[in-house]
Amino acid sequence: MSPIIRPANTDDIPSITDLLVREAEARCAIDPVLWTVAPDAAARTDHALKEALTAAHQPFRQIWQIAEQDGRIIGVLHAMCLPVPPIYAGRHGEPGLILPDSAVAPDAPDGTVDALVGSAEHALADAGASILLTAHVTGATWQDVFRARSYEPLTLYLSRADIGADIAPPDTETRPATEADVPGIVARSAEHRRVLARIDPFWETHPDADARFAAWMTKSLGLADRDMRVAGASPDLQGYIIAQPASRLHFPPTHDIAGTGVIDDFHHLDLADPAVTPRDGHGARALLRSAETAMAARGRRAAFVVCPAAWHSKAELLKDAGYGLAMVWSIKR
Known part of the structure; x- marks a missing residue:
């Protein structure tokens, strides 16, 4: 018997929390450093679910659906309407995103995942x-x-869980960004x-x-939780990189x-x-190593780098630097 899918x-x-933990x-x-389970994982999840299901004002539209069979919850799916970053046109409105905090029980019948995804697609379409x-x-x-529902890779999330193991010595090729570097960073960002x-x-x-990007870079220079590094002399910078908290x-x-x-930017x-x-590729590698060194100095052991799936040169550089595929965002138009 097929499971019932409902909000x-x-x-x-309690049942959803158990599945998600x-x-x-x-x-x-798969990766005990990147995906470290919080000591209070159940309490955090319980709190997040209560907020999502009861709060009157949400920062974005969330959808939580469950698969139920014989009165038992055997699956859960979390989706949202994703706000469009201000540097992109977003002419098609907010895309719907099925998030990775979705799960099914080991003994769930075949077709449970497909039923949850199909229901979520309808709910996201109804949300616009x-x-x-x-x-x-x-x-x-x-x-x-x-894959069977025609999603194709859009963005790769490559990770490395040992960035503190080989901290690079100080280099003269990169340096902390300053306000004078903002025009050069914007020029490289435009490229x-x-x-x-x-x-x-999708990235129109x-x-x-x-x-908008210049304003955000100027503000980011004053944020104490991140490191902004550049290569070259202003205004003709060779590149830039920003390492920030997850x-x-x-x-x-x-x-x-x-x-x-x-690392996104x-x-x-x-x-x-x-x-x-x-x-x-020495310059790009030096810039990447400088960001890793900055993160390691903050006590961060794992790094997550965002890379478009079709940007093969960047993906190859990251793989050569020890990064492996950790997560994939895919798109269905």
Whole structure:
């Protein structure tokens, strides 16, 4: 008998929490540093679920659905309407995203995952999403269902869980960014965005992207939780990189993210051609190592780097630097 798919309610929280903690433990078995399970994982998840299911004002639209069979909850799916970053046009509105804090019981019948995903797609479409995204951890059972439902890789999340093991000595090729570097960072970012737009129309640039990015870079210079590094002399910078703390967009509340850093904004002239791996790539590697050293100095052991799936030169550079695939975001139009 097929399970019943329905919206979650507060009575479901204990069962959902149990499923999500078990799923977190499975992720931890894949990579115990990147996916460290929080000591109070159950309490964190319980709190997050109560907020999501009862709070009158939410920062974004959330959807929680469960699969139920014979009065027992055997699966849960979490989805959201993803706010569009201000540097992108977002002409199709907020995409719908199926998040990785979704799970099914080991004894759930075949088709449970597919039924949850199909129901979530309908709910996200009803919420106005015309583009659908999914996030799954490599090795998870969900990826086959996403592939069968015509999702294609959009963004790779490559990780390294030993960045404190080989801290690089001080280098003279990179340095901390200053306010005087903002125009050069914006120029390199504009180049980065042009490549993204060629790779996939999903990343269509907003007309005011330069001004918006400049304002965010100026503000970021005053944020104490991140390190901004540049290579070269202003205004003709060779590249820039920003290492910042991990966020809950990528990590469910079951995981302790205190020891994890994320690199999203990273571009260097070595990576200007997304199809061709740089012959040397020394400058880009030096910039990456400087960010790793900064994260290690903050006590972060794991790094998560965001890389478009079709940006092959960046992906190859990261793999050569010891990064492996940890999570994939896929798209269905």
